[in-house]
Amino acid sequence: MNLRPSVSVIMPTYNGEKNILEQLDSIRQQTYPVEEVIILDDRSTDNTVSMVKEYIKKYNLTNWQVEENKKNLGWRLNFFCLLNKASGDIVFPSDQDDIWYLDKINKMVDFFLSHSTANVLVSNYDELIEFGGVSYPCSQRVIEKVTQEGRIPFTLKNIYLNRPGWVYAVRKSFLKEVKIFFDFGVVPVHDSAMWSVGVLTDSLFILREPTGQWRKHGQSAMRTEKKDETKKGLFGIRIRKLERLKEITISSIHYLEHSSASIPQKKDRAQILHKLIREYEIRSSIMEKRKIYLVFTNISKYTSLHPILADLWFLIKNK
Template sequence: MKTAVLMATYNGEKLIEKQLDSIKNQVLSPDYVIIRDDGSTDGTVQFVRNYIKQNNLVGWDIVQNEKNLGWRLNFRQLLIDSQNTDADVIFLSDQDDVWHLEKNIKQVEILSSHSEIEVLSADTEFNVSTSEATIPTNYVFKDNTQELSKFPIERFYKAGFRQGMTLAIKKEFIERFLKYWQEDYNLLPHDALIECLAGLLEVGYNLNESVAIHNRHETNASGKAVVTLKSSKELHIQELYAKYQGYYEIVYKVLQDNNSSLAQVEKKYYEFTKRRIANAKSGNFFKTFEQVIRDWKNYEHASSRIRDILFAFKK
């Protein structure tokens, strides 16, 4: 199996070398390393170019985005890039972590011997460097005493089961959803989409073994809420559209393509999310309140109901 590593960078000059080393020194060397920089204002791009040249790294390349996309769309673009290679397995990489040197070969061996697995995550160790850093709460699998745990079927949007930097994905799985991911769905995290969709399709598993050190610090891009109670109504509506509607539309269409019995369930949440957006845009509190009562069971959790009501009062 040929492999490709996709790395998103942004102002990572001081952080990136250890991760580049851990990719370069993998027991299973990657055939491609595609690095996409999202408008760094430090020396990240030149550092990476020098690193590639000094180490004579064939198949490695760094591309600069013409404009800042944000980390979510940057990873979307990297996934598009991966489809232009002949790699069979795609790995996702952040700029500030450190992989164990046997990470890739362990995951490729599992994917090679388990045809039913298309997405394979894994456990990590956490290195928390500052008090401001958030610490992810990992999903607890029911069968976590086994080597592999199957992803659960989550009908609602969920933030995912493991960090995206642990993912090994068969190329054909990416083809399933990428065609439906519109550019204006710019608040949709790639790892949540991939992992939840893999669970719904019953092709996602976790390797219950640490494969990397995940560094957490105050500048981590993920783990931060897009919308808080202090946010504008405009941002509230934008997230409903660019994250939740995007998620449910993609998932519904992929499940439909695969003749899944869950397609109509996800279509229901997709249609519900469109109603949420329409009512939020209307500015009519009574419509929103009626929606909360009528669609009570379609909300992921109670905080989502409260959020809709509170933002209905905002101009």
């Protein structure tokens, strides 16, 4: 990597006219030079595309480009398409409605320069909660055993992402590993892919300070999915959550099987992941049958105390 690495910012858009200009401002005004900004619209039905084009023209942003998908891909696939398009040494995913602090890129690039083994970097964030929005303070949840230099190690808890995708940055040279996760994953998501592959290769790090505001409102794609899930009832929601965790775990196993990268304790980590899959299958079965005693009869199949207590609490509370 050059002494002054080039930076790409990628942004998928869909019906984002309400908040997108504020986010574009926060990217344009970054204190670190941005080599390219690639915006890929997923067939918006509002004025998102025309607003972005007018913005680019207004500020003469010759290194910015906006493209439109020929068909709607959905936000997951749209992000992966953008990762493949980026050419900068370091790639920054961006949502269409958050606000970056103006030194975000500068601080995260500096971190990469001082931590040569970091391939994926996440940060903390502040929340901007609007009407209809719900706080999601994952930055307050403890990440286990983070090293003094900021590396997030492989543990049962750290396998699963603990930060939203817009606080990530990834080395372009590492995207080939993320692509393996995507190619062989089960319903892969860009932030989950980067987090999982980073943890598995001991190259996921955290910058322990906020780099922007996560706008929380009732119109995001993730929020819409969660509303749909509430129709399934409390037990249905919990079973679906366990299924998602199982999907991420299976995807991690597939990554280990297909990657040629040097992965520490590869066999041991694969065994742990297989145990987690069996645990999720048992837990889903218990939730379907809604029987408290089944937790105790299957207690040896749990991997730690926390899920045992969590299942007992949920079953007792919703008896």
